[in-house]
Each structure stands twice: as C-alpha cells, then as structure tokens.
Amino acid sequence: MHSLRISRLIKSSFIGNRDFSVVKVRASSFDGLMDPLLGFEHFKMSTQAIRPRPYAGMCIITYLFSDSAPYRILDTAGTDLILQPTCLSWAQAGRGLVQTASPDPEGYFSHGLQILLDIPGKHKQLDPKVIGCIDAQAIPERLDSGVNIRVVIDYDGESKVNPIDTQRALTFLHIKIANGENFVYDLPIGWNGTTHLLSGAVRVQTNVDIKYLSAGTTVAFGESSFIERLAFIAHAESELLFFSGLPIQEQTYNSGTMFMSSTEELGKAIADYEEGKMGFITLMEGKWKIIPPV
Incomplete structure (x- = not known):
C-alpha cells in the first residue's frame, strides 16, 4: 500500500516580451507525478509567435481564457480552426504533425493554454x-459558495461531461475561489493530480502535508493506494488550474x-519531420500555406 506522494513546489514566471510571453511547465520536473500530462504552456500573444513546429506521440489540447481574442490553429492533419474564448480544441499528433497558431486578427491578445497529453x-x-472541439456552452460551470468551477474535461473511464473522446480517464478543471472559501477534490485511487495557481494565494491541504501556493506555482500529487x-x-x-488522470x-x-x-x-520521428513526412507550414506572400505530407 502506498500513501500520497507530493512533489516539490515549482514557481514559473512569464518569459518573452509585450507581444508574446509564456510560462512553460514540464513533467520532467515533477518525478512522474504529472503523468499523463507531459506539460503545458500558459501563453499571451498578439502576433504570430508560435512558429510552425512538429508534434508527435501525444495529444495537443488548446484552451482559451475568457479575456482572449479568437485564436487560429492550423496544422498538417487538416485543422484550420478559429477557436473562440472559453472553448477547447483537441488533436492527436500520433506519428506526427506540424502546427502553428496566432491571434485572429493579429494585434489582439490571445490568452490561453496549450496542454501536452501523453x-x-x-x-x-x-x-x-483532429479529435474535436468543445464550444463554451458545452462546458458545464458549477457555482457554489464563492467557488466557480468550469468542468472543461471530466471522464472517469465510464461517463463524460463533454463530447470529446479522451480515450483515457482525465479531468481538467478551471477554478476561481473567493477569499476564505475552499474547494475539495477526491483524487481517485492510483490517479495523479497537478495544480497550477494562476493568481492569488492558496493553501493545499492533504492528509500527509500542507503546501502554500503563490501565483505561478505548480505542485503535483499521486501514486496513492x-x-x-x-x-x-x-x-x-x-484562480487555478487542476488536472488529474490515470x-x-x-x-x-x-x-x-x-x-x-x-x-x-524518436529518431524516426525527427527524420520524418525533416523529410516532409509530417508536412510543412510555410509563409508565402504573407500567409501560411500547408504543404501536405509526402
């Protein structure tokens, strides 16, 4: 029997400039406790800041906050989507695709997350x-005693609240908590959980330890029997993000x-990208053009 393990606290800050800034959090810093997440990026941008890059062996989830401008996602798997604020898109990279994204129109700020799921x-x-897109009206919100919870993804292996097929048990909650109020979550047996505090100050209490989070801090839990x-x-x-999954x-x-x-x-994936087997996205006459996989 195993008791709950808790990672060290890791604080991250935005890096970049006024046109593009990002907080990057990677699972490699959390000793396996972020699994099935590989990491996530919290971004703010007003320009074409995410240049085309290859993805392989994962799912790519994009989620926009309410203060975001629309966000265009373009990839070599067939996605050409204008994602709206408080909505989510999901693509499975599989053996590989190339993706880029930018505010639509440029000059306005897009604000959101790119989540990398193993x-x-x-x-x-x-x-x-492309697995699908969740519109804002399909994401349930729960309001209770100073706590606002957006249930972005909630699939326990049997039932789900959204039409996306996550293929594995997974929860993603976007939570706002008023000063002095609290939110309680029961982490299932064997699941891992990750919390990232966007703003404010939160005390996280478990049966083995207490952690104090400041803005930009991430902590992960798991491996309990x-x-x-x-x-x-x-x-x-x-305001915080909470992810959990098997x-x-x-x-x-x-x-x-x-x-x-x-x-x-990995070597094959790199070679496939370099040889054009994932396709390319290139800038032609000021517009991005997809070159299909060969």
Missing part, C-alpha cells in the same frame, strides 16, 4: 487526426514537442 506507446504510431482528499483554501481571491507509466524520449517510446522511434 498517449500510450501503442497509439504513438497512429495517423494524426487510497482515495485522497485534496482541499484548496483561498487566502486571497484566487498515469500511463511508460518511458518517453523527447526532442522538443516530439515524445516517443524509444530512441529509435
């Missing part, structure tokens, strides 16, 4: 595909945003 090794060689009650108590008006527990090898099951698979 997939089992047996799925990493599947063809890339018991249902673990996590209590989030706000010491100021606070870990995949498979070794990955990565180069940038390509995460494969072996060094051989």
Whole structure:
C-alpha cells in the first residue's frame, strides 16, 4: 500500500516580451507525478509567435481564457480552426504533425493554454487526426459558495461531461475561489493530480502535508493506494488550474514537442519531420500555406 506522494513546489514566471510571453511547465520536473500530462504552456500573444513546429506521440489540447481574442490553429492533419474564448480544441499528433497558431486578427491578445497529453506507446504510431472541439456552452460551470468551477474535461473511464473522446480517464478543471472559501477534490485511487495557481494565494491541504501556493506555482500529487482528499483554501481571491488522470507509466524520449517510446522511434520521428513526412507550414506572400505530407 502506498500513501500520497507530493512533489516539490515549482514557481514559473512569464518569459518573452509585450507581444508574446509564456510560462512553460514540464513533467520532467515533477518525478512522474504529472503523468499523463507531459506539460503545458500558459501563453499571451498578439502576433504570430508560435512558429510552425512538429508534434508527435501525444495529444495537443488548446484552451482559451475568457479575456482572449479568437485564436487560429492550423496544422498538417487538416485543422484550420478559429477557436473562440472559453472553448477547447483537441488533436492527436500520433506519428506526427506540424502546427502553428496566432491571434485572429493579429494585434489582439490571445490568452490561453496549450496542454501536452501523453498517449500510450501503442497509439504513438497512429495517423494524426483532429479529435474535436468543445464550444463554451458545452462546458458545464458549477457555482457554489464563492467557488466557480468550469468542468472543461471530466471522464472517469465510464461517463463524460463533454463530447470529446479522451480515450483515457482525465479531468481538467478551471477554478476561481473567493477569499476564505475552499474547494475539495477526491483524487481517485492510483490517479495523479497537478495544480497550477494562476493568481492569488492558496493553501493545499492533504492528509500527509500542507503546501502554500503563490501565483505561478505548480505542485503535483499521486501514486496513492487510497482515495485522497485534496482541499484548496483561498487566502486571497484566487484562480487555478487542476488536472488529474490515470498515469500511463511508460518511458518517453523527447526532442522538443516530439515524445516517443524509444530512441529509435524518436529518431524516426525527427527524420520524418525533416523529410516532409509530417508536412510543412510555410509563409508565402504573407500567409501560411500547408504543404501536405509526402
């Protein structure tokens, strides 16, 4: 039997400039406790700041906050989508695709998350595909005693609140807590959980320890043989992200945003990208043009 493990606190800050800034959080800093997340990027941009880059061996989830401008996502798997504020898009990179994104129109600020979600090794060689988009009205909100919860994704392996097929048990909550109020979550047996505080100050209380989070801080929990009650108590008006899911527990090898099951698979993914087998996105006469995979 295993008791709850808790990671160290890691504080991240925005890097960049007034046109583009990002906070990057990667699972490699959390000793396996972020699994099935590979990481996420919290971005603010007003220009074409995310240049075309290859993704492989994962799912790419994009979520926009309410203060965001619309956001155009373009990839070589067939996505050409204008994502609206408080909506979510989901693509499975599989053996590889190339993606870029920008505010629409440029000059306005897009503000959101790009979440990198691991997939089992047996799925990493599947063809890339667009899984779907969740509109704002399809994302439930719960209001209770100073706590506002957007249930962006909630799938326990049997039932789900949104039409996206996550293929694995996964929860993603966007939570706002008034000063002095609290939110409680029961982490299922064997699941991992990750919390990132966007703003405010929160005390996280478990049966093994207490952690104090300031804005920009991330902490992860998991590997317990018991249902673990996590209590989030706000010491100021606070906004946080909470992810939880069943870990995949498979070794990955990565180069940038390509995460494969072996060094051989990673080498092949890099070669596929360089040889155009994932396609390319190139700038022609001021517009992005997709060159299909060869």
